[in-house]
Amino acid sequence: MSTPRSILETGFDVEKVREDFPVLKQTIHAKPLVYLDSAATAQKPFVVIDAIRKFHEVDCANIHRGVHELSQRSTAAYEETRGKAKRFLNARSRSEVIFVRGTTEGINLVASSWGRQNVSKGDEIIISAMEHHSNIVPWQMLCEEKDATLRVIPMNDRGELILEEYEKLLGPRTRLVAVGHVSNALGTINPVRTVIDMAHRVGALALIDGAQAAPHMKIDVGLLDADFYTFSGHKVFGPTGIGVLYGKAKLLDAMPPYQGGGDMIRTVTFEKTTYNEVPYKFEAGTPNIAGGIGMGAALDYVTNLGLDRIAAYEHELLVYGTQLLSRIPGLRMIGTAREKAAVLSFVIDGIHPHDIGTVLDRMGIAVRTGHHCAQPVMDWFGIPATTRASLAFYNTTSELDALADGLRKVKEVFG
Amino acid sequence: MVDDLYQETILDHSKRPRNHHEMADANRRADGYNPLCGDRLKLYLKVENDVVKEASFEGAGCAISTASASLMTESLKGKTREEALRLIDKFHTLLTTDTPASKDLGKLVVFCGVRDYPARVKCATLAWHTLKSALNGTGEVATTE
Numbered sequence: 001m002s003t004p005r006s007i008l009e010t011g012f013d014v015e016k017v018r019e020d021f022p023v024l025k026q027t028i029h030a031k032p033l034v035y036l037d038s039a040a041t042a043q044k045p046f047v048v049i050d051a052i053r054k055f056h057e058v059d060c061a062n063i064h065r066g067v068h069e070l071s072q073r074s075t076a077a078y079e080e081t082r083g084k085a086k087r088f089l090n091a092r093s094r095s096e097v098i099f100v101r102g103t104t105e106g107i108n109l110v111a112s113s114w115g116r117q118n119v120s121k122g123d124e125i126i127i128s129a130m131e132h133h134s135n136i137v138p139w140q141m142l143c144e145e146k147d148a149t150l151r152v153i154p155m156n157d158r159g160e161l162i163l164e165e166y167e168k169l170l171g172p173r174t175r176l177v178a179v180g181h182v183s184n185a186l187g188t189i190n191p192v193r194t195v196i197d198m199a200h201r202v203g204a205l206a207l208i209d210g211a212q213a214a215p216h217m218k219i220d221v222g223l224l225d226a227d228f229y230t231f232s233g234h235k236v237f238g239p240t241g242i243g244v245l246y247g248k249a250k251l252l253d254a255m256p257p258y259q260g261g262g263d264m265i266r267t268v269t270f271e272k273t274t275y276n277e278v279p280y281k282f283e284a285g286t287p288n289i290a291g292g293i294g295m296g297a298a299l300d301y302v303t304n305l306g307l308d309r310i311a312a313y314e315h316e317l318l319v320y321g322t323q324l325l326s327r328i329p330g331l332r333m334i335g336t337a338r339e340k341a342a343v344l345s346f347v348i349d350g351i352h353p354h355d356i357g358t359v360l361d362r363m364g365i366a367v368r369t370g371h372h373c374a375q376p377v378m379d380w381f382g383i384p385a386t387t388r389a390s391l392a393f394y395n396t397t398s399e400l401d402a403l404a405d406g407l408r409k410v411k412e413v414f415g
Numbered sequence: 416m417v418d419d420l421y422q423e424t425i426l427d428h429s430k431r432p433r434n435h436h437e438m439a440d441a442n443r444r445a446d447g448y449n450p451l452c453g454d455r456l457k458l459y460l461k462v463e464n465d466v467v468k469e470a471s472f473e474g475a476g477c478a479i480s481t482a483s484a485s486l487m488t489e490s491l492k493g494k495t496r497e498e499a500l501r502l503i504d505k506f507h508t509l510l511t512t513d514t515p516a517s518k519d520l521g522k523l524v525v526f527c528g529v530r531d532y533p534a535r536v537k538c539a540t541l542a543w544h545t546l547k548s549a550l551n552g553t554g555e556v557a558t559t560e
Contacts, residue, residue: 352477354452354538355421362417371453384453384475413421414429414478 012313017305018394020045031364034399039184039343039390040368042215042237044298051297052239052290063289064263064280078289081296082279085244088299089229090220096252098245098279099287103211104134106230106245107178109282110207111138113255114228115176121147124173126204128153128161128190129380130183133373135209139178153179155380159186159335166198174204181213185374185388186335187318187343189213193224200225205251211235215392216314216341218307221246233291237392238298242291245282252278259284310393314342317391321400328407334386342391345372348407351414353387359413360387360406367403419528420535421478424486429478434471434488441471443552447545449537449559454480458545460491467491467499472545477538479529484542486523496550503543510536 018024023043026033035043055077061070063078085097100106119125125139129152143150151174153166161179170177177199182189196206207228210219214231221229228251232243247255257264257275261284266274275281302310321344325331330349348356357369368388371378378384389403438459447456454476461469470488475481487506491499505517509527516524529539537559548557 352452352454352475354477354535355479358420358532358535359417370451375453378453384455413417414426 012309012393014313014394014396018396020047020301021394022046022049024394028364028366029362034363034365034402036389036391036395036399036403037366037368038215038392038395039212039235039372039388041234041240042392043394044237044239044294045301047301048238048294048297052294055290055293062286074289074293077296078287078292081292081299084296084299084303085246088214088219088303089244089246090222091246092222093249095278096246096249098247098252098282099292100230100243100245101241101288102232102234102243103209103230104232106228106243107135107207107209108138109245109258110228110230110247111142113258113282114205114251115139115142115146117254117256119143119146119148119175122173123148123175124151124169124171125149126151126153126166126169126174126177126179126199128179129155130159130161130186130188130190130374130377131178131180132184132209132211133375134211135178135180136376148175149173152376155188158337159183159188159377160337160339161188161190161195163191163194163198166195170198170202170204172202174199174202176205176207178207178209180209180211181219182210182216182341182343183335183374183377184212184343184390185345185372185377185386186337187340187345187390188335188337189217189339189341191339192226196225196227212341212343215302215310216307217311227251233295233298236295236298237301238295239288239291242288242295244295249278252282255282257284258282261285263287305393313393314391317395317397317400318342318344320397321389321391321403324400324404325407328404328411330411331407334381334383342395344389344391345386346388347383347386348411351410353385355414356387356407356410359410360403363402363406363409365403365406420532422525422528424522424525425478425482428482428485432472432481432485434469434485435473436471437473438469438471441469443549445545445549446556447474447541447548447558448556449476449480449541451537451559452477454538454541456480456484456541456545458484458488458542458549460546460549462496465496467494467496472542476541477535479526479535479538480541483526483539486525487542487546490521490523491546499546499550503547506543507540510539 059073063075199206205227210231229246234240264284334345353369441459443460456474470491544557
């Protein structure tokens with residue numbers, strides 16, 4: 001994480017940034033909307049909305065192979081995003097960028113394609129105790145099919161991975177380690193560089209679920225030496241239904257296709273099909289073209305804003321919000337890692353998160369309540385659910401004040 | 416602000432749930448589970464000659480689900496199995512339609528506000544799904560899904 005600097009020093013003009021997000025300018029139940037659910041999906045700036053609209057109004061055609069003008073335009077616009085994603089991740093080549101529906105599909109692609117080819121009976125896959133269901137279930141399914149074993153890196157009370165325990169899990173049968181860069185339920189920023197190095201030392205590969213990292217920090221897959229890295233467009237201020245899977249070229253080349261269909265082939269006869277080159281080998285069927293173009297605009301937007309500035313400003317918000325909430329009697333933060341992204345997950349004694357969420361909603365404040373698709377995390381902390389306020393760079397300290405006031409009201413109702 | 420949902424009776428029953436204990440000599444039991452929020456509930460009934468003599472529950476949930484279970488156990492006492500099954504339907508109608516509340520619901524009409532909060536209907540119905548399972552004796556975990 002970047003060195004914390006003050007908001008003034010970073011010169012982050014949040015009011016100007018908020019002008020870019022039309023959805024934020026509305027009232028909910030007669031109160032100004034306070035959107036604190038960006039970890040579920042981030043709001044979209046005008047540039048993303050406009051890019052999608054322009055595609056449908058002006059350039060709409062199917063991509064690849066069309067010789068007419070519109071098809072060439074749409075192909076160019078869609079493929080331009082591949083270049084943007086390559087730069088966003090600092091990948092070596094455009095062919096290492098595969099378009100998927102989102103992080104979930106990115107992980108499933110690797111589990112299905114690489115996993116089926118490379119995992120066999122007695123092999124081991126390692127995940128962590130704080131994974132989202134999407135980075136648990138695909139590996140469980142693979143392990144079940146192959147009679148392989150799923151191992152889980154435990155965490156401490158703060159919600160940090162215990163690397164000494166991870167070391168003990170690694171061995172000659174470890175084939176792959178799949179860990180989230182940032183925990184959606186806890187906000188923990190995991191030391192993925194170290195996690196990857198340790199995996200490589202025993203000859204295993206590493207996949208990083210970057211869904212919660214991409215909106216908040218600069219990602220460099222080369223520096224991390226990640227074998228696979230995947231994120232979703234909609235969490236990084238783009239549309240839903242589009243995301244990226246990065247994979248090292250030599251791994252992708254050796255992997256079998258994921259789905260069969262159009263676009264992923266070179267030649268087809270009834271006797272034999274030869275497959276297209278990467279990345280197209282993994283992209284069967286007409287993709288989410290508008291989504292891809294919208295995601296390109298989103299990547300430009302956050303890059304122009306500057307991920308280092310975003311991280312510094314969000315850190316200020318996190319520190320402010322943490323202090324504010326810690327003054328509320330009976331409130332316990334869930335996830336207090338020393339390295340943390342802007343997620344405030346908490347429980348309040350004797351008050352169920354769903355009741356908290358309903359009362360806050362009536363005050364115009366959108367938070368998420370529940371298990372955040374991380375039931376094992378809830379089980380570990382011995383709670384059924386938490387209330388989670390997740391922040392983005394368009395949030396303000398006064399919105400956090402509104403959250404704290406809202407929680408005091410909650411305590412009045414249920415106290 | 417949220418008084419239409421969290422009426423005084425609901426808050427009272429959520430903070431001081433009635434019949435909130437295990438029942439060792441129950442002859443009908445069922446477990447309920449709401450996978451959306453992770454809430455779990457155990458329901459105990461003592462049914463004699465087709466009449467519910469006693470009802471109790473264990474488990475913690477949100478204010479709506481706890482109050483619903485508490486008020487449900489109160490309202491069941493003395494009801495025949497048929498009457499209890501009819502009450503389930505009437506309660507469900509109260510939560511999901513605009514039709515005037517049945518007089519048989521008694522105190523349970525305090526849940527009428529839930530219909531304006533679609534995301535919370537399943538909180539209110541968890542205990543009732545569990546009741547149906549207990550009365551029908553299926554022994555399966557009742558879920559709201």
